[in-house]
Structures are given as C-alpha cells and as structure tokens.
Amino acid sequence: MAASRRLRVETQSRTQFVPLAARIRAEAGALLSGDGLLHVSVPHTTAGVCVNEGYDPDVMADVGRVLERLVPWKADYRHAEGNSAAHVKTILVGSSVSLPVRGGAIELGQWQEIFLCEFDGPRSRTVIVTMAASP
Amino acid sequence: MAASRRLRVETQSRTQFVPLAARIRAEAGALLSGDGLLHVSVPHTTAGVCVNEGYDPDVMADVGRVLERLVPWKADYRHAEGNSAAHVKTILVGSSVSLPVRGGAIELGQWQEIFLCEFDGPRSRTVIVTMAASP
Amino acid sequence: MAASRRLRVETQSRTQFVPLAARIRAEAGALLSGDGLLHVSVPHTTAGVCVNEGYDPDVMADVGRVLERLVPWKADYRHAEGNSAAHVKTILVGSSVSLPVRGGAIELGQWQEIFLCEFDGPRSRTVIVTMAASP
Numbered sequence: 001m002a003a004s005r006r007l008r009v010e011t012q013s014r015t016q017f018v019p020l021a022a023r024i025r026a027e028a029g030a031l032l033s034g035d036g037l038l039h040v041s042v043p044h045t046t047a048g049v050c051v052n053e054g055y056d057p058d059v060m061a062d063v064g065r066v067l068e069r070l071v072p073w074k075a076d077y078r079h080a081e082g083n084s085a086a087h088v089k090t091i092l093v094g095s096s097v098s099l100p101v102r103g104g105a106i107e108l109g110q111w112q113e114i115f116l117c118e119f120d121g122p123r124s125r126t127v128i129v130t131m132a133a134s135p
Numbered sequence: 136m137a138a139s140r141r142l143r144v145e146t147q148s149r150t151q152f153v154p155l156a157a158r159i160r161a162e163a164g165a166l167l168s169g170d171g172l173l174h175v176s177v178p179h180t181t182a183g184v185c186v187n188e189g190y191d192p193d194v195m196a197d198v199g200r201v202l203e204r205l206v207p208w209k210a211d212y213r214h215a216e217g218n219s220a221a222h223v224k225t226i227l228v229g230s231s232v233s234l235p236v237r238g239g240a241i242e243l244g245q246w247q248e249i250f251l252c253e254f255d256g257p258r259s260r261t262v263i264v265t266m267a268a269s270p
Numbered sequence: 271m272a273a274s275r276r277l278r279v280e281t282q283s284r285t286q287f288v289p290l291a292a293r294i295r296a297e298a299g300a301l302l303s304g305d306g307l308l309h310v311s312v313p314h315t316t317a318g319v320c321v322n323e324g325y326d327p328d329v330m331a332d333v334g335r336v337l338e339r340l341v342p343w344k345a346d347y348r349h350a351e352g353n354s355a356a357h358v359k360t361i362l363v364g365s366s367v368s369l370p371v372r373g374g375a376i377e378l379g380q381w382q383e384i385f386l387c388e389f390d391g392p393r394s395r396t397v398i399v400t401m402a403a404s405p
Contacts, residue, residue: 034138035138035139035265036138036265036267037172037174037265037267050226050230051180051230051231052180052222052225052226052230053180053222056214056215056216058212058213058214058215058219059180059214059219059222061213061214062212062213062214062219062222062223063219063222063223063226065211066206066210066219066223067223070205092226092227093226093227094229097229097230097231098174098176098231098233099176099231100139100174100176100263100265102138102139107139107176107178107263108178109177109178109179109180110178111179111180112178112179112180112230132172132267132268133267133268134138134139134265134266134267134268135138135168135169135171135266135267135268
C-alpha cells in the first residue's frame with residue numbers, strides 16, 4: 001500500500017477555500033487505518049492548507065477579507081511576478097495541517113473542515129495526503 | 136495502549152493562553168515512549184495551539200494584544216455569530232503543533248511552552264494529544 | 271539509528287530566512303528512508319520555520335517587510351526584553367513544518383524551500399530534524 005495519495009483541485013478565483021475532508025475520505029481512505037496522524041499538504045508557494053469552520057461559509061469569507069486587508073494584493077512589493085501577497089498569506093496560514101486519526105477515522109471536530117487555501121488562483125493545485133503511524 | 140489522550144481545559148476569559156506541557160506529561164505521559172513526534176491539537180475552530188515563551192507571561196500578553204490589533208473583535212464581519220475574529224486568529228496561530236520526542240521526552244527548548252490559545256472564551260475546550268513513531 | 275538530527279545555524283541579521291533543504295539532505299539524510307513525514311523544528315521562541323519560495327529571494331524579502339509592517343519592532347509592548355515582535359512573528363509563522371517523504375525523498379514542490387526564520391538575530395540557532403514513519 002502506498003503511504004500517500006495525491007488529489008487534484010481546480011480553483012476558480014484568486015482567493016478560494018476548497019473543502020477537502022470528503023474528498024480525502026473518498027480518494028485517500030485506504031491510508032486511514034489504525035491510529036496516527038493524517039498530514040495534508042500542498043507542494044505550492046501561493047496556496048496553503050488550514051482547518052477551520054466548514055458549516056457557515058461566511059466564516060471563511062471573513063477570513064479571506066481579513067487576510068486581504070492585512071496583506072493587500074497591491075503594495076510596495078519587489079517580487080517581479082506581482083503575487084507576493086499570496087506568498088505571505090500562504091506563510092501565515094501554513095502549507096500543511098496534521099490531524100489525529102483514531103481507528104481509521106479523522107478526528108475532526110464537529111465544526112472543523114480541512115481547506116485548501118487558494119491565494120493566487122485560478123490554478124490547478126495538488127494536495128498530498130500522507131499518514132504517519134502511532135507506535 | 137491507546138495512541139491518543141484527551142485533556143479538558145476550562146478557560147476563563149475571551150483571550151487566554153493556557154500552558155499545557157506539564158499536564159501533557161502528567162496525563163498523557165504514557166504516550167511518550169521512544170522516538171517520534173508529539174502532536175497536540177484542538178477539535179475547535181475558535182481556539183488554537185501554539186508554542187512560545189512560557190517564562191515571562193508578558194510575552195503571551197503582548198501576543199494577545201498584537202493579534203487583537205490586527206484582527207479586532209468588532210469589524211465589518213458577515214458571520215452572524217459575531218466571533219469571526221476568533222476564527223481568523225485560530226487560522227493565524229494554527230489548530231495544532233508537533234514537537235520532537237526523543238527517548239520518551241518532549242524536546243521543548245529552554246523557554247518553550249505549549250499553549251492552548253483561547254480566542255472566544257470562556258469555554259470548555261478539548262486538547263487531543265497523539266504520538267507518531269519514528270521508523 | 272538515531273531518529274533525529276540537530277543542525278546549527280548562525281544568523282547574521284535581525285530578520286533572515288536561511289534555506290535548510292540542502293543541509294537537511296546532507297546532514298540528516300540518514301533519517302530519510304522509506305515513507306513518512308519529515309519534521310523540521312526549532313527549540314526557540316524568537317525564530318520559526320516555514321516553507322515557501324526559494325527561487326527568487328525577493329519573495330522572502332517581501333515576506334520580511336510585510337511581517338515588519340504588521341508587527342513593528344517598536345510598539346507598546348510590555349515584555350521587558352524588547353523583542354516581543356520576534357515572539358509574535360514566530361507564532362504567526364510557526365515553530366515547525368512537516369513535509370511528506372516518499373521513498374526516502376522529501377516531497378518539496380518545484381519552488382518550495384524550507385526556511386529557518388530568524389526574527390531576533392544575529393544568533394546561534396538549532397534546527398531539529400525528525401522523521402515519523404508511515405504505517
């Protein structure tokens with residue numbers, strides 16, 4: 001059995017938060033056995049991964065607006081590609097999350113969802129799902 | 136042996152940083168054997184976990200004030216529950232931390248402490264402690 | 271085989287982002303076998319670790335300037351040591367990162383680099399590299 005799976009996500013806008021938990025269970029469920037840690041990461045530098053509320057979409061919309069206020073798209077950046085704000089937001093949010101797995105189930109809280117955080121879309125993104133085992 | 140333990144933390148104020156290392160050693164010490172990673176997470180969306188200085192409480196008090204300045208409690212948020220600031224702060228801080236374990240001991244630096252970061256208290260919070268093994 | 275390695279990094283300025291991937295492969299390569307997670311952490315409270323673009327140094331220079339704008343070195347801090355900004359930046363960036371390892375290779379994206387994030391240099395810093403195994 002391979003120890004990791006890759007998912008493909010196509011984003012539609014510059015800033016977008018794409019729920020991943022259902023897809024991880026469906027497409028990487030074979031990894032989720034026993035106890036350990038589920039690791040969800042992206043090999044990108046202008047998109048990240050976070051865990052937060054998946055119930056009311058206004059929450060992540062507010063998150064996107066606060067991040068845009070803190071790190072505006074246009075400012076006095078030197079990076080010639082023009083997307084420095086997306087790099088900064090990715091560092092603030094992080095490039096991966098880890099979650100406990102118990103008896104093959106991801107221990108997500110009642111309101112928690114795993115999000116791919118797109119900050120420089122639309123793009124085609126890769127999500128890497130890896131499992132680490134408890135002793 | 137179970138691969139994870141749950142701790143209960145009762146917070147007293149809206150923003151509060153609760154030290155966890157001593158409680159993890161006392162209540163989840165059975166997990167800490169051999170080499171690997173200690174994972175400390177919360178199943179919540181308005182509280183997070185971080186590692187920083189545990190010696191001078193002024194440090195985390197300053198952290199709380201800077202976060203409040205960057206993400207004020209009252210602003211133009213859409214989320215009807217009124218606690219969007221707590222969600223944003225949780226994403227900035229993160230919902231989990233991982234630390235090396237060597238010979239059954241958490242490799243915390245001299246000044247490091249593990250904190251539950253309450254951003255929407257007072258509440259009753261759960262901390263999940265999980266161990267992953269080195270090869 | 272030990273499950274972790276320590277690297278020493280001497281920083282030269284207050285804010286500095288030091289690439290680590292080549293040094294990890296050279297000095298901790300013995301840890302990188304099979305499948306699992308690579309964990310890179312620091313035992314410090316005024317330096318962190320992040321993953322972002324290693325190709326154009328203007329990216330991390332922009333990151334450093336945005337963090338300085340959000341969390342200025344001088345402000346109304348109480349912590350007597352005067353480096354509260356470095357503590358806050360460390361919490362925003364995080365004290366560790368985890369990356370997938372597959373067949374002994376770190377799964378870094380094409381533009382990704384692992385950085386020690388110095389926020390209170392120059393100092394002598396320690397980086398701890400740990401491996402956790404997939405089931």
